[in-house]
Amino acid sequence: MEAFLVSTGIVALAEIGDKTQLLSLVLAAKFRRPIPIILGILVATLLNHAGAGAVGAWVTTFLGENALRWILGLSFLAMAVWIMIPDKLDDDDVKVDATHYGIFGATLVAFFLAEMGDKTQIATVALAAQYASLFWVVAGTTLGMMIANVPAVLLGDKMANNLPLKLVHGIAAAIFAVLGVLALLGVG
Numbered sequence: 001m002e003a004f005l006v007s008t009g010i011v012a013l014a015e016i017g018d019k020t021q022l023l024s025l026v027l028a029a030k031f032r033r034p035i036p037i038i039l040g041i042l043v044a045t046l047l048n049h050a051g052a053g054a055v056g057a058w059v060t061t062f063l064g065e066n067a068l069r070w071i072l073g074l075s076f077l078a079m080a081v082w083i084m085i086p087d088k089l090d091d092d093d094v095k096v097d098a099t100h101y102g103i104f105g106a107t108l109v110a111f112f113l114a115e116m117g118d119k120t121q122i123a124t125v126a127l128a129a130q131y132a133s134l135f136w137v138v139a140g141t142t143l144g145m146m147i148a149n150v151p152a153v154l155l156g157d158k159m160a161n162n163l164p165l166k167l168v169h170g171i172a173a174a175i176f177a178v179l180g181v182l183a184l185l186g187v188g
Helices: 002-015 019-031 034-062 065-082 098-115 119-130 134-155 157-162 165-185
Strands: none
Touching: 002 119, 002 134, 002 165, 019 034, 019 098, 019 134, 034 098, 034 119, 034 134, 065 119, 065 165, 119 134, 119 165
Protein backbone atom coordinates (compact mmCIF):
# COMPACT_ATOMS: atom_id res chain seq x y z
CA MET A 1 0.00 0.00 0.00
CA GLU A 2 2.96 2.32 0.67
CA ALA A 3 4.08 2.01 -2.97
CA PHE A 4 0.60 3.02 -4.16
CA LEU A 5 0.20 5.98 -1.78
CA VAL A 6 3.71 7.38 -2.25
CA SER A 7 3.49 6.97 -6.04
CA THR A 8 0.09 8.66 -6.18
CA GLY A 9 1.07 11.59 -4.01
CA ILE A 10 4.46 12.30 -5.48
CA VAL A 11 3.29 12.12 -9.10
CA ALA A 12 0.17 14.21 -8.44
CA LEU A 13 2.34 16.93 -6.93
CA ALA A 14 5.08 16.61 -9.56
CA GLU A 15 2.52 16.87 -12.38
CA ILE A 16 1.19 20.26 -11.24
CA GLY A 17 2.50 22.79 -13.77
CA ASP A 18 4.27 20.03 -15.74
CA LYS A 19 4.27 20.17 -19.54
CA THR A 20 1.78 17.29 -19.77
CA GLN A 21 -0.62 19.20 -17.52
CA LEU A 22 -0.15 22.22 -19.78
CA LEU A 23 -0.88 19.92 -22.72
CA SER A 24 -4.10 18.86 -20.98
CA LEU A 25 -5.13 22.53 -20.80
CA VAL A 26 -4.34 23.05 -24.49
CA LEU A 27 -6.25 19.92 -25.55
CA ALA A 28 -9.26 20.95 -23.46
CA ALA A 29 -9.27 24.43 -24.98
CA LYS A 30 -8.82 23.10 -28.51
CA PHE A 31 -11.33 20.24 -28.54
CA ARG A 32 -13.77 21.10 -25.72
CA ARG A 33 -14.71 17.42 -25.34
CA PRO A 34 -13.49 16.32 -21.91
CA ILE A 35 -14.44 12.62 -21.95
CA PRO A 36 -12.31 11.52 -24.95
CA ILE A 37 -9.46 13.74 -23.71
CA ILE A 38 -9.56 12.21 -20.22
CA LEU A 39 -9.74 8.68 -21.64
CA GLY A 40 -6.82 9.43 -23.98
CA ILE A 41 -4.76 10.72 -21.04
CA LEU A 42 -5.65 7.63 -18.99
CA VAL A 43 -4.67 5.12 -21.69
CA ALA A 44 -1.49 7.04 -22.63
CA THR A 45 -0.46 7.21 -18.98
CA LEU A 46 -1.16 3.52 -18.36
CA LEU A 47 0.91 2.51 -21.40
CA ASN A 48 3.74 4.93 -20.68
CA HIS A 49 3.99 4.25 -16.96
CA ALA A 50 3.63 0.48 -17.36
CA GLY A 51 6.67 0.58 -19.66
CA ALA A 52 8.56 2.91 -17.31
CA GLY A 53 7.66 0.77 -14.31
CA ALA A 54 8.79 -2.37 -16.13
CA VAL A 55 12.17 -0.72 -16.80
CA GLY A 56 12.47 0.20 -13.12
CA ALA A 57 11.61 -3.34 -12.00
CA TRP A 58 13.99 -4.83 -14.59
CA VAL A 59 16.90 -2.67 -13.41
CA THR A 60 16.62 -4.25 -9.95
CA THR A 61 17.31 -7.70 -11.41
CA PHE A 62 20.89 -6.97 -12.41
CA LEU A 63 22.06 -4.23 -10.05
CA GLY A 64 23.40 -5.08 -6.64
CA GLU A 65 21.64 -3.73 -3.58
CA ASN A 66 24.37 -1.19 -2.82
CA ALA A 67 24.56 0.14 -6.40
CA LEU A 68 20.77 0.34 -6.61
CA ARG A 69 20.62 2.22 -3.30
CA TRP A 70 23.06 4.87 -4.59
CA ILE A 71 21.40 5.17 -8.00
CA LEU A 72 17.95 5.54 -6.47
CA GLY A 73 19.10 7.96 -3.79
CA LEU A 74 20.89 10.20 -6.26
CA SER A 75 18.00 9.92 -8.76
CA PHE A 76 15.46 11.03 -6.15
CA LEU A 77 17.71 13.93 -5.10
CA ALA A 78 18.11 14.95 -8.77
CA MET A 79 14.31 14.81 -9.14
CA ALA A 80 14.00 17.13 -6.12
CA VAL A 81 16.09 19.72 -7.98
CA TRP A 82 14.48 19.08 -11.40
CA ILE A 83 10.96 19.51 -10.05
CA MET A 84 11.76 23.12 -9.14
CA ILE A 85 12.57 24.01 -12.77
CA PRO A 86 9.42 25.31 -14.50
CA ASP A 87 8.27 23.35 -17.54
CA LYS A 88 7.44 24.86 -20.91
CA LEU A 89 5.22 23.37 -23.55
CA ASP A 90 7.06 23.16 -26.88
CA ASP A 91 5.26 23.75 -30.16
CA ASP A 92 6.01 20.13 -31.09
CA ASP A 93 4.00 18.95 -28.07
CA VAL A 94 0.92 20.88 -29.20
CA LYS A 95 0.67 19.73 -32.82
CA VAL A 96 -2.39 17.53 -32.47
CA ASP A 97 -4.48 16.52 -35.45
CA ALA A 98 -7.79 14.91 -34.56
CA THR A 99 -8.90 14.43 -38.17
CA HIS A 100 -7.14 11.08 -38.56
CA TYR A 101 -7.36 9.64 -35.04
CA GLY A 102 -10.26 11.46 -33.44
CA ILE A 103 -9.95 13.38 -30.19
CA PHE A 104 -9.22 10.24 -28.14
CA GLY A 105 -6.47 9.03 -30.50
CA ALA A 106 -4.95 12.47 -30.91
CA THR A 107 -4.85 12.94 -27.13
CA LEU A 108 -3.41 9.46 -26.59
CA VAL A 109 -0.58 10.00 -29.08
CA ALA A 110 0.21 13.57 -28.00
CA PHE A 111 0.14 12.75 -24.30
CA PHE A 112 2.17 9.54 -24.67
CA LEU A 113 4.88 11.35 -26.64
CA ALA A 114 4.92 14.37 -24.31
CA GLU A 115 5.37 12.05 -21.32
CA MET A 116 8.50 10.42 -22.82
CA GLY A 117 11.47 11.44 -20.68
CA ASP A 118 9.23 13.64 -18.54
CA LYS A 119 9.68 14.05 -14.78
CA THR A 120 6.78 11.78 -13.93
CA GLN A 121 7.99 9.03 -16.27
CA ILE A 122 11.47 9.14 -14.73
CA ALA A 123 9.88 9.15 -11.28
CA THR A 124 7.90 6.03 -12.24
CA VAL A 125 11.11 4.22 -13.20
CA ALA A 126 12.71 5.15 -9.87
CA LEU A 127 9.61 4.31 -7.81
CA ALA A 128 9.28 0.90 -9.49
CA ALA A 129 12.93 0.22 -8.70
CA GLN A 130 12.44 1.39 -5.11
CA TYR A 131 9.32 -0.66 -4.39
CA ALA A 132 8.97 -4.32 -5.32
CA SER A 133 5.42 -3.80 -6.51
CA LEU A 134 5.13 -2.88 -10.19
CA PHE A 135 1.33 -3.00 -10.21
CA TRP A 136 0.89 -0.65 -7.25
CA VAL A 137 3.51 1.80 -8.48
CA VAL A 138 1.91 2.02 -11.94
CA ALA A 139 -1.58 2.24 -10.40
CA GLY A 140 -0.37 5.00 -8.09
CA THR A 141 1.50 7.02 -10.70
CA THR A 142 -1.45 6.73 -13.08
CA LEU A 143 -3.88 7.89 -10.38
CA GLY A 144 -1.52 10.76 -9.56
CA MET A 145 -1.51 11.81 -13.21
CA MET A 146 -5.30 11.68 -13.34
CA ILE A 147 -5.64 13.66 -10.09
CA ALA A 148 -3.56 16.45 -11.65
CA ASN A 149 -4.85 16.32 -15.22
CA VAL A 150 -8.60 15.67 -14.98
CA PRO A 151 -9.23 18.99 -13.17
CA ALA A 152 -7.03 20.70 -15.79
CA VAL A 153 -9.26 19.30 -18.53
CA LEU A 154 -12.50 20.10 -16.70
CA LEU A 155 -11.65 23.46 -15.14
CA GLY A 156 -8.99 24.73 -17.53
CA ASP A 157 -7.45 28.13 -16.91
CA LYS A 158 -9.52 28.79 -13.76
CA MET A 159 -7.60 26.07 -11.94
CA ALA A 160 -4.19 26.90 -13.40
CA ASN A 161 -4.33 30.54 -12.36
CA ASN A 162 -5.21 29.80 -8.72
CA LEU A 163 -2.60 27.17 -7.80
CA PRO A 164 0.47 28.19 -5.79
CA LEU A 165 2.90 26.37 -8.13
CA LYS A 166 6.05 27.18 -6.15
CA LEU A 167 4.51 25.76 -2.97
CA VAL A 168 3.26 22.62 -4.72
CA HIS A 169 6.62 22.08 -6.43
CA GLY A 170 8.41 22.73 -3.14
CA ILE A 171 6.37 20.02 -1.42
CA ALA A 172 7.06 17.57 -4.26
CA ALA A 173 10.77 18.44 -4.18
CA ALA A 174 10.87 17.89 -0.41
CA ILE A 175 9.25 14.46 -0.79
CA PHE A 176 11.75 13.49 -3.52
CA ALA A 177 14.61 14.73 -1.30
CA VAL A 178 13.37 12.71 1.68
CA LEU A 179 13.04 9.61 -0.53
CA GLY A 180 16.58 10.22 -1.81
CA VAL A 181 18.08 10.55 1.65
CA LEU A 182 16.17 7.50 2.91
CA ALA A 183 17.37 5.47 -0.09
CA LEU A 184 20.98 6.55 0.47
CA LEU A 185 20.69 5.58 4.14
CA GLY A 186 19.18 2.23 3.17
CA VAL A 187 15.89 2.97 4.94
CA GLY A 188 12.59 1.94 3.34
